[in-house]
Amino acid sequence: MAWAAGDVVVHQEIWRDRVWAARPLVVVEDAPDRMLFWLPAGTVRKVPMTPPHREDPGERTARIIDLLERGDWVHVDHVWDVSCLWILRPGDWHAVWASWLPTGERYGWYVNLQRPVRRTAIGIESMDLQLDVVATPDRIWSWKDDDEFQQIADRGILDAATVGRVRAEAAEVIGRLEANDPPFGEDWDSWRPDPAWGVPRLRAGWDDPSV
Numbered sequence: 177m178a179w180a181a182g183d184v185v186v187h188q189e190i191w192r193d194r195v196w197a198a199r200p201l202v203v204v205e206d207a208p209d210r211m212l213f214w215l216p217a218g219t220v221r222k223v224p225m226t227p228p229h230r231e232d233p234g235e236r237t238a239r240i241i242d243l244l245e246r247g248d249w250v251h252v253d254h255v256w257d258v259s260c261l262w263i264l265r266p267g268d269w270h271a272v273w274a275s276w277l278p279t280g281e282r283y284g285w286y287v288n289l290q291r292p293v294r295r296t297a298i299g300i301e302s303m304d305l306q307l308d309v310v311a312t313p314d315r316i317w318s319w320k321d322d323d324e325f326q327q328i329a330d331r332g333i334l335d336a337a338t339v340g341r342v343r344a345e346a347a348e349v350i351g352r353l354e355a356n357d358p359p360f361g362e363d364w365d366s367w368r369p370d371p372a373w374g375v376p377r378l379r380a381g382w383d384d385p386s387v
């Protein structure tokens with residue numbers, strides 16, 4: 177059953193049968209070939225953190241590698257800071273995020289490499305695969321977390337097939353970005369969220385990986 181615009185769903189990231197991170201998303205559009213979600217600034221999400229019984233590495237990449245390898249993360253709240261529209265197609269190994277500044281000006285593009293989305297009883301599930309591409313509104317792009325992705329690949333945390341799939345997907349999306357193909361060439365500048373949506377909140381069950 178399709179969701180309606182304004183519904184709040186849960187996006188779960190799952191790593192080795194545990195919820196790695198979770199956030200609420202507002203449904204904008206739920207069509208067979210594309211899903212759109214709104215993630216406004218101010219949304220509180222759950223992110224993984226080093227458990228209190230051991231020392232935190234103090235640096236993001238080392239922390240993430242430790243947590244992915246050990247599987248002992250705890251969750252802490254984190255307030256999201258840039259309003260984003262998520263553009264997802266079934267089967268893609270990435271999401272495209274169009275983002276806006278608080279002034280309403282376009283901030284840019286973010287291509288998040290991730291496992292293909294699966295629908296759950298409370299929303300959607302995928303897993304961030306660390307590599308990202310960022311771009312300005314006029315599509316000047318650069319890598320983000322490329323070194324982190326390479327370290328994760330070198331440590332064998334992601335298998336070679338997955339690493340190759342992510343690199344190939346990134347190259348394909350960059351090609352579309354440079355060519356201004358959809359979704360990049362569509363008119364997002366005039367898109368605005370429904371003011372009635374407000375800031376979504378996580379519902380119970382966000383920490384259950386089996387929903």
Ligand SMILES: [Mg+2]
Nearest residue numbers: 288304306308
């Ligand atoms: Mg990412």
